Amino acid sequence: MIPWVKFSSGFRGQLVKGDKNAPPTKWWNYHWLLWFGWKCVAVFRVSDEVAEKGYHVGFKPQTGEAEIHLALCHSRTFKMAIGHEDCVFFAIDEKGHEVPLKLLAIAKKNEDQYSGAEQF
Numbered sequence: 001m002i003p004w005v006k007f008s009s010g011f012r013g014q015l016v017k018g019d020k021n022a023p024p025t026k027w028w029n030y031h032w033l034l035w036f037g038w039k040c041v042a043v044f045r046v047s048d049e050v051a052e053k054g055y056h057v058g059f060k061p062q063t064g065e066a067e068i069h070l071a072l073c074h075s076r077t078f079k080m081a082i083g084h085e086d087c088v089f090f091a092i093d094e095k096g097h098e099v100p101l102k103l104l105a106i107a108k109k110n111e112d113q114y115s116g117a118e119q120f
Contacts, residue, residue: 004070011058011066013089022037034081041119042106043079044102060088
């Protein structure tokens, strides 16, 4: 399993409002929420050029530190689970520069239309 690590470099990212139908995130229920409690995802797209070169996805919760996934992603679309709280999502290339994201949709986790998107 490839880990998420703390990320402190600058980024603007894309703010996504929280899903108020999901229970509030606490330190003790995070893993349960990740697997069972978060029902919605934010679906993003990057350019063909960015996808070809690869990028890392990241998030910064409303409270807490930003984290970035160490796996290099080459998918043109990816989706991130949405918790109760607002969150900023972002992507960083291999040189550490932020790459532009286009928010395609807020969708249910298992919507067939976005089944091909990489899930984080």
